[in-house]
Amino acid sequence: MKNIENEIDGKELKSKTEWFVTHCRRAGLKVTPQRIAVYQELLKTNEHPSAEILYQKVKQIFPSISLDTVNRTLVTLSEIGAAFVVEGSGDAKRYDAGSDKHQHFKCIKCRRIIDFHHKPFDDIKIPAYINDKFKVLRKTVYIEGICDLCDK
Amino acid sequence: MKNIENEIDGKELKSKTEWFVTHCRRAGLKVTPQRIAVYQELLKTNEHPSAEILYQKVKQIFPSISLDTVNRTLVTLSEIGAAFVVEGSGDAKRYDAGSDKHQHFKCIKCRRIIDFHHKPFDDIKIPAYINDKFKVLRKTVYIEGICDLCDK
């Protein structure tokens, strides 16, 4: 098992931010401190935070930011491929800036979303009749259950 | 490809309802006309309706039913395994009474959820380190993209 739970280091944070800045410019988006802050907070965690959680974090270093800006920023990040939504049912949307291929285990009790990477899941083949009929953009595998902390 | 788009026939509706009734009794749940109606409407469609859609349908034959009852009933159905939620992001929960193994294609434009069945997706193996650490309840594979109707 490839452990992908280690946090991002300062060097990677910097290089990813640089990529993000050029990527924004290329997409005709302004590089605002709010956007940088939201993106960096998302990069720094592997807890798949909701907009509200990110809002609380960014507010500590940027007290005037609004929740709406965080939400809009997250939509923008998704559009340019700098983040994506991890699907959930009913609860708040959860975001991920992870660029490496990986999958998720979701605890139905505590709602934790835990990264793992299982190579065979990357390689599952989409049947031809789906590719012929639809324009496929993404395939997703996830596992649900009770996590180690909740199962006592 | 196994076509699973055909609608349920009267015979199957009846037998599934009978199963549902005994299953409710066994679980100590009362068999109310509202529960039967919601369950049957869910059986009759393969469009993965939201609570609101089901509410509109059931109301036609049961005008006094409340949206809350539909929502509560759907939670109950999920608890006893008579239905499940198809995950989505942000929108209303979508429900499925399908008992046969199958997967979903989700159109990101029109939000249609289309059934298909690809045997290899049933058989994907969960890595041992996940099974060892967590109690696995479900594994899910889905495909996202643009459906044939939206892609013009």
Next chain:
DNA sequence: TTGGCAAATAGGAGCAGCTACTATATAGTA
């Protein structure tokens, strides 16, 4: 460097989709 402007933000109102509450009704049973 500075000025103009389109894009972005802050703050708040509005809305959808549940979920909780309470009085009434009813399924299961004795």
Next chain:
DNA sequence: TACTATATAGTAGCTGCTCCTATTTGCCAA
């Protein structure tokens, strides 16, 4: 048939966005 725990209808309340408007700001061009 009568009793009681469960379920329902109607409504209020809550969460998580999304829309609206006035103000600010990043970016570009002069």
